[in-house]
Amino acid sequence: MQRLAVLTSGGDAPGMNAVLRGVVRAADAAGLEVVGVRDGYRGLHRGWMEPIDARAVSGILHIGGTILGTARSRTFRSVEGREDAVKMMHEAGVDGLVVVGGDGSLQGADLLAEEGDIPVVGVPGTIDNDLAGTDFTIGFDTAVNTALEAIDRIRDTASSHHRLFFIEVMGRHAGWIATYAGIAGGATASLVPEQETDIDALRERVRDSFDMGKRFCLVVVAEGEPGGARGVASQIFPEDSEVDLDHRVTSLGHMQRGGSPSMRDRVLGARLGDAAVTALLDGANRIMVGEVRLELNHCPMVDAWSEQSHPPAHLFGLLDRLAR
Numbered sequence: 001m002q003r004l005a006v007l008t009s010g011g012d013a014p015g016m017n018a019v020l021r022g023v024v025r026a027a028d029a030a031g032l033e034v035v036g037v038r039d040g041y042r043g044l045h046r047g048w049m050e051p052i053d054a055r056a057v058s059g060i061l062h063i064g065g066t067i068l069g070t071a072r073s074r075t076f077r078s079v080e081g082r083e084d085a086v087k088m089m090h091e092a093g094v095d096g097l098v099v100v101g102g103d104g105s106l107q108g109a110d111l112l113a114e115e116g117d118i119p120v121v122g123v124p125g126t127i128d129n130d131l132a133g134t135d136f137t138i139g140f141d142t143a144v145n146t147a148l149e150a151i152d153r154i155r156d157t158a159s160s161h162h163r164l165f166f167i168e169v170m171g172r173h174a175g176w177i178a179t180y181a182g183i184a185g186g187a188t189a190s191l192v193p194e195q196e197t198d199i200d201a202l203r204e205r206v207r208d209s210f211d212m213g214k215r216f217c218l219v220v221v222a223e224g225e226p227g228g229a230r231g232v233a234s235q236i237f238p239e240d241s242e243v244d245l246d247h248r249v250t251s252l253g254h255m256q257r258g259g260s261p262s263m264r265d266r267v268l269g270a271r272l273g274d275a276a277v278t279a280l281l282d283g284a285n286r287i288m289v290g291e292v293r294l295e296l297n298h299c300p301m302v303d304a305w306s307e308q309s310h311p312p313a314h315l316f317g318l319l320d321r322l323a324r
């Protein structure tokens, strides 16, 4: 093995640059060259690759997003698109690929490795934390902290006005961000796709919390919850409702993706970037590197993307018990 390629794909996640630096520096230490692929799979099948050396990744650890760029590519979903990608890698003399991304990106990576003759190793990079084979994905910690900062600000205004806020957070089909942000932000409830929402019980609960003397009430809603925060609010307080607490709905949106990565995401990114290079040198293919209970973990790529990870039920119980 002489030359690796690395790309970031799907939704950007803070910490992807730490992975890039980890890959480039670990490869450099092992005497390998690296080419960086621009804009994920879109750049791969078009041959947008440039050599990237140890100096080129200086001073990027603190930068959010991904300096390589990312994209969602429809062409790569076709066999022809992936054939072009393999051809481009051959032309560039690439004999191993590291893909950093979420479940879709890893599914694409798995197909690419299955159909082509170049080994591929995946690194979990998504704010959603919805991949199996790793306790945490790169970007999750920063995204939760960003959501939390916004929730803290909302609490200030909610408290001043004695208001109820429904706050929608990201996370796709998983409730990881909503659960962690809810516990850390002192929410009265976090509504997640993993648990069915009892609208009547929630209405009672928010009413009770003001009756108990609370000055504010925060309900965190995962984007995967049917109808989102607006839908939940309108179910709790339909137009003909007798109960109408002073409430507002807000969606945190894409701000959750941005910002400088946290220590955890930088360290995890560094470790897994380095581990991906070691895995390729050891002959691994179609696996994802991850961290489980602080130990390095290799799992088949197919498990990582097909077995979705969800927050453990004990965290829902914790939030419930403490929200009083």
Ligand code: ATP
Pocket: 009, 010, 011, 012, 041, 071, 072, 073, 074, 076, 077, 078, 101, 102, 103, 104, 105, 106, 107, 108, 109, 111, 125, 126, 127, 128
């Ligand atoms: P995030 O979880 O942050 O949204 P992701 O990696 O899941 O990231 P996707 O948009 O699902 O993001 O996937 C990124 C890219 O991976 C797609 O644009 C497409 O090029 C490729 N991809 C996704 N699914 C497949 C698939 N089934 N077959 C081939 N390629 C795929």
